[in-house]
Amino acid sequence: MPPHILVITDDDDNRELLIRLLQSQGQQVTVAADGQEALEHLFRQVFDLILLDLDAADPDVRGVETLRQLYQYATVHSILVAVIADARDLDLIARCIELGADDYLLKPFHEVLLRARINALLERKAWRDHQRAFPEESPRAPADAAEGVAPSVSGILLFALLDALRHAWRDQRRIITEFQALEAQIAERSAAAEHAALALQQQTITLRAILESLSDAVVVVDREGSLVHANLAAHTFFGDRLLDVTPQATAPALLNTNGVPCSTDQLPLAVALQGVEVDSSEFLLASVDPDAVRRVRVTARPLRHSNGDMIGAVAIFRDITASFQMAEALRxxxxxxxxxxxxxxxxxxxxxxxxxxxxxxxxxxxxxxxxxxxxxxxxxxxxxxxxxxxxxxxxxxxxxxxxxxxxxxxxxxxxxxxxxxxxxxxxxxxxxxxxxxxxxxxxxxxxxxxxxxxxEQCLWHHAFYDSLTGLANRARFIDCLGHVIARARRRASPPYAVLILDLDRFKLINDSLGHLVGDQLLIAIARRLEQSLRPGDTLARLGSDEFAVLLEDLSEPHAAVNVAERILHSFEEPFHLNGHEVFSSASIGIVLSNDLRYHSPSDVLRDADTAMYHAKMEGRARYAIFHPAMHDRARLRLQIETDLRRGIERNEFFVVYQPIIELSTRQTVGFEALLRWRHPQRGIVTPAEFIAIAEETGLIVPIGQMVLREACCQLSEWKRQHPERTLAMNINLSPRQIADPDLVNRTAALIDEYRLDADTLCLEITETAIIEHGDATGRVLQQLRALGVRICIDDFGTGYSSLSYLHRFPIATIKIDRSFISQIHRSHENTEIVRSIISLARSLEITVIAEGTETEDQLIRIRSMSCTYGQGWLFAHALEPAEATAMLDRETENPD
Structure with missing residues (x-):
């Protein structure tokens, strides 16, 4: 029977690599996304080896608690455990080894080394199982092995056996040590080679871009005088006479300043090929029209190989006709x-x-x-x-x-x-x-x-300083950062760091309290930031609600983290503005100079911005230090955005329907329309992977329009097929869709087009959308309710604690979040929360749907609390239209 391996990771790339590699060796693989799911597999199946990706665990404890749980089970059932971690997490790996991990695997993976390490672990497992099955053959029982032999012979055999075992262990440890050293050396050289290749490619691109951007004509020839390269300015300036300035010219185009034509060997490139440098010599460019003669200044240099051999020459031609004429006129x-x-x-x-x-x-x-x-x-x-x-x-x-x-x-x-x-x-x-x-x-x-x-000083100040806060602006900050980078590249200097701060929820404050208060908040934040910094640090407002800090001459790179923490702490106190007490926070991205060697301010700001965005995605009001891996996530987001746009054009999105069940009869009373993406390469993609990007880019609006139309069309079809039933259709709306000015008119048009009863349409929104966009959202909801459409609060209980909006807005239904339902049998607190929500809703005459109902026990509990409707896998998964239609047909034929 092939070895059975349990892989615990939520990283798509790692999972696919490990599955492919293990299955190619004939090994059976089971994958779990986290420790909880892994334990469920362990209770149901038998495994030989567990591979635990530490990044798949809770970020606060970095897999330690998950390892403890797995180790208790693995020890009892003789299962080996190996942890997977980044090479920089040596302290974490050591901690895991202390807790009982049998081995570790380093990322990024090297397939040959990875295969060898896993096979070694499986061999160790087989040997351990053999020892457990046949203890009399174990080398740990030499006395038993010698039983029945004469005492002297037994002693000799025993000592010989122990001595052989000691040598074997030493050889094995030496091999393991050499193998680990080889693994580290290969990883280091692979990383260095990849970095060098990328740097060379970037330098080539940069050099070509510089040449093409020069206004001076640049001409390069090989050692035979043949043209090798000419930039755009050279082609523009010389036109069809470009070859006539090279040593291959038959009729040289240059004259000396006295108007005498140059011979071929007097041309600057020809002189340079003779090993002589030409410094700022002036020539005339011949023309049929005497008034069109141009004056050029030429610098030419020989090009040599590192061994000193001549490989060609380069010349730079500058048109000085206008400046020469001006100088003459000046004299x-x-x-x-x-x-x-x-x-x-x-x-x-x-x-x-x-x-x-x-x-x-x-x-x-x-x-x-x-x-x-x-x-x-x-x-x-x-x-x-x-x-x-x-x-x-x-x-x-x-x-x-x-x-x-x-x-x-x-x-x-x-x-x-x-x-x-x-x-x-x-x-x-x-x-x-x-x-x-x-x-x-x-x-x-x-x-x-x-x-x-x-x-001029006033203009300079306006050009380089922010008029609102008085801080340096983006141009000034980039100039200062450019000097710091140049200094760091010229000589060894103390580390520097750049922090990018983006205020959290500033737009909400600006829109709700007005632009005057918003401006006052920016000024107050600028002053508070100045108090958090040293006198020599550079603070700038890059634009809108974004600030930047340049920290120079740091005692050590991570001193920037202390500054970030000090800034975050300064935001804990409220701002008092025009009678308003305003709380604000910031997400901070940090770039440390010792981690990467930068060439331009734009690269530093790009990486700091990437880190800041990462901090914002992690929950705001925190900092994140840039790591090159963040680029991969940024590129993935960009790829998803590109694929979303193509997916809209290619109609790759479709709608599935999950039934909403009346709990007392278990009959379907409606459906929730759920979006899916049929990706040409990745297969079916759920909204969790792309909906946030669609919302951020605004692509959610056309996608949402498609969902709304498809759902209305399907509801109309079911109404035609089952006129005796009154079915509802729940459709999710995002904040971007609610802000769409055409939403109400488009909804009304679809109701008319498909001849629907408006109250059979239920639009779901989140608590966050209501709270963060209160007044504007309220107006849209009132308009939708005026059409007859019902409004539902999705994921109720996970947002803000204020429940006043249940009175202020026309809410007809609330959905209790699945996190409460899933824990209802485990936690008395969750049970009471669900009971309170249902009681509150009944008192306000609001319908309640229990999301995520997956077990009979959960069903019994929520029914005992007088919950009317439920939705979850206990009743049905999300269904294709044909499957949902078949389900309705069965219910109609067998109503009981």
């Missing part, structure tokens, strides 16, 4: 400018370099608040008044201009006014050169640009 106008500047309101100065004296115009002195006689003609009168932070740069620029290292002198700086304040000035100067090329004079002007600078 031509400099003299005219020097004459006309005197007619402006600028202060003019002239510096005689040979004597070192400087003359300031009356306007120049007046701009600083002085009279003519109050300022002398020494340069110190000028430079000593310049702001200390600007003096060095002013000196560097003047020196560079006089040495002709730059073509013009133009600098903006601050200078001290007589009133003690600094004014912003723009200073420009033109030198007069002697026959030797040395500057003899500089003539220049000074313009007061203080007002412009104030405007």
């Amino acid at each position: 031509a106008g400099e003299e005219r400018y020097a004459l006309t500047v005197q007619a402006t309101g600028d202060g003019v100065w002239e510096w005689e370099l040979r004597t070192g004296t400087i003359t300031f115009s009356h306007r120049w002195k007046e701009m600083l608040g002085f009279q003519d006689q109050e300022i002398g003609n020494h340069p110190s009168e000028w430079f000593n008044r310049v702001h200390p932070d600007d003096q060095d740069e002013l000196d560097v620029r003047l020196t560079a201009y006089l040495r002709r290292l730059i073509t013009s002198f133009d600098y903006e700086y601050r200078i001290l006014h007589r009133d003690g304040a600094y004014r912003w000035m723009r200073c420009r100067g033109i030198a007069i050169w002697d026959a030797d090329g040395n500057a003899s004079h500089i003539v220049g002007s000074q313009t007061d640009i203080t007002d412009r600078k104030l405007v």
Whole structure:
């Protein structure tokens, strides 16, 4: 009989891999999603081995409690237990070994090693069973084995046997140790190779994107001079003459600046292929039209292999025609400018370099608040008044201009006014050169640009700071983060971390209390966040209700967790805004710099946002640290969204119907329409796997329209087939559907189209939809009730504690959540909750349906509490339309 293995995991990929691998070895496999289901299998079947995925257990105890329960049973029945965990969870694995686990398997799986480890466990199980069946053959009873042998012989055999066993155990432990080391080495090298391949691929994509985005023309040739690559700018600039700038040109397209055509070996790429670098040389690009000649600046470099061999050359061509013409025009106008500047309101100065004296115009002195006689003609009168932070740069620029290292002198700086304040000035100067090329004079002007600078500072603040909270905005945060990333990549530096905070239920507060209170809340949160951070930390509002924190120079990476906990703690106190006491919370995503090496701020923000979304999905008001595996979940969500859109187009969705039973007669009084997805690859998919994504993306609206129409059509058909029966149809509505402005009109149109009695249509909504969207939802429910449609509260008892909406809204039916019904025989508390709900509903003349009725015992209990209707597997699973029709036919033929 083949070995029987129980696999406990809720991970689809792990489950499919293990089933395929085990069944390929002829082993029998049973799968359980959690510890409870596993115990049920253990009570009914015999197993040789249990594989427990620790991620399938309660996240708070990480599988320890599940292992304890399984170990008690496994020990009694001689079943081996191996735990499955991530390689980083070594502490957890050690804990499980202490609790009795026989072995462990590491994720991600390596199939060869996994198969070997499982086979070794099964062999150990077989040996243990053999020992239990034939104890007289066990090496642990050497005295028994030696019975009947002469004492001396028996002693010799005994010691020899024990010595052999010791050697065997040592060899076995050595093999296991070497095997585990090999497994770790293979996993490490596989991960490194995969990471290197991904990094190389990303670098290639990035480099190509950079080349194509350059405005300069880039041309690459091989060592023979043949064209290898040219970017888009090169094709645009050279057109059909692109080959004429390469060493293979028959008629070179370039001329020197004197207009003389270049020979082929004078072309920059040809020079580079000779091993000579070309630095910023200027050429003319030939044209039939003399007025269309372009001026280009070329830089060319040889390309060499790591061994030094020449493999080609690259050249970068920049069109400088416009800038050259502008420079020429500027030189031509400099003299005219020097004459006309005197007619402006600028202060003019002239510096005689040979004597070192400087003359300031009356306007120049007046701009600083002085009279003519109050300022002398020494340069110190000028430079000593310049702001200390600007003096060095002013000196560097003047020196560079006089040495002709730059073509013009133009600098903006601050200078001290007589009133003690600094004014912003723009200073420009033109030198007069002697026959030797040395500057003899500089003539220049000074313009007061203080007002412009104030405007620029204001614009800069608006561009980089949030106008509501005064915090840095997204652009400023990205700039700061970019500097931190660049610094971290240049040299070893202390860790940094980025936190993304998204406020929970901010839209509800904004919509219910108004945008003024919403803005005040954002301001108050900004101030509270500032109090939770260090002075050097960067806090920004990225937009709407999203904030970001940049933590630099951390003592250790996980110090960011302390900050996140401090922030979450700060939200525990209410905000008092315009007479309202408002409670808010935040979901936080954390990226730690030591976990991944980032290249750009967008990558960091993407991962922090992914972690934040993960925290929100885990229940809000918490933090989550980014892990690369989160990308897999994000990609899965994106794939599901894509498949949902295609599924709508391809009509892959269909409706099944679960009967609603009158408990006293066990007759069907209605059905609940339930959505299913016939996925082309995954088969039948239940709503639990995709409904949240459909709701988030808004795709639930067209899907819900399809369900509503199909259910109305089916109800009409049953009404035609069984006119003697009054059947109801329950249809679920999501918050997005309730917010659809066409819902009421569409429902009315379907009632008319299929000639239904409106009160046979019952629309189910959740408590959360009512509470979080109270007023808006209430108006829609009143309109639906005006049509005659009945309203049902689904999963009653799992939402908010307030029951006031039972009075405020037109509720006709409530469904007691299955979690209460399933525990009714186990918990006195649950029994009393169900009894109270039924009693409350009866007093309000509200019909009650017990969801999830699965056993006769549950049926007896809820009937004793005067519950009228039930729904669950005890009566029927969700049925295809034909199966539901057949069920109605049977009930009609046999009413008893």
